[in-house]
Amino acid sequence: MSSAEWISAVFSPTGGCEKVASAITQGMAVRRVDLCAPVAAESVSAPLLAVVPVYGGRVPEVALERLRVLKGNGGPAIAVVVYGNRAYEDALLELHTVLTANGYKVIAAAAFIAEHSIVRSIAAGRPHGADADKAAEFGRTVAAKLAEGNLSTVCVPGNMPYRERPQMPVAPLTLDSCRGCGKCARLCPVGAIPANAPHTTDAAKCILCMRCVAICPRRSRLLPPPMLEGMTQRLNMVASEPKQPEIFI
């Protein structure tokens, strides 16, 4: 591994954050750390790119817990949140604060938009070509800042105390068409689906990340339809107007 290689630490249950991270690091040497699985403790000296989704205007706690395992040593980090075109509220400030407390200098930050992982019609198809171009440009600008040896930190929007973390009212349902292949159990980021009973979900652990719904080969997992309808109506009212990426450098 060359010392210039970035570490790209991404929590991406349904792939939106992954697309943004790949666009930012296009053409660069990166080592990926998958925050959807437990992370081995490490003292990081390379630039750390942290890309996480926004849940209820916050960063999912499990993503922060796994990021905290990657200790900074006064080195640079790039904080990126990805949201489903409603709002990112306190999430970027929360990510910035956790990275700083963990020993990093946050030298750049950004908020990008991806398809809403619960209501897929919101921001459908994003990140689109222009988002990806903006992300790649952001990556090049950060690389140039690093090449100059410029570790000046950035400020990001958000409020403290943060918004309350949203309570997840329900877990996804499983239809009778489930054949128990166990893919959802293997890939659930929080271990909420027992391997020996993959048609069930531990609602106390579930963070409603939608990964099981997105990856089920038989489409046997889904949100309770009344909940999905309610969310679709609410989001159609507040998240229809396309938002644009925001860059802080």
Ligand SMILES: Cc1cc2nc3c(=O)[nH]c(=O)nc-3n(C[C@H](O)[C@H](O)[C@H](O)COP(=O)(O)O)c2cc1C
């Ligand atoms: C539980 C949950 C809460 C969410 N809350 C928000 C939110 O507050 N604002 C927003 O714009 N998008 C919200 N989203 C949408 C995600 O931030 C967005 O779809 C993101 O791209 C998901 O990342 P992923 O595709 O890598 O899983 C939420 C999604 C989920 C699953």
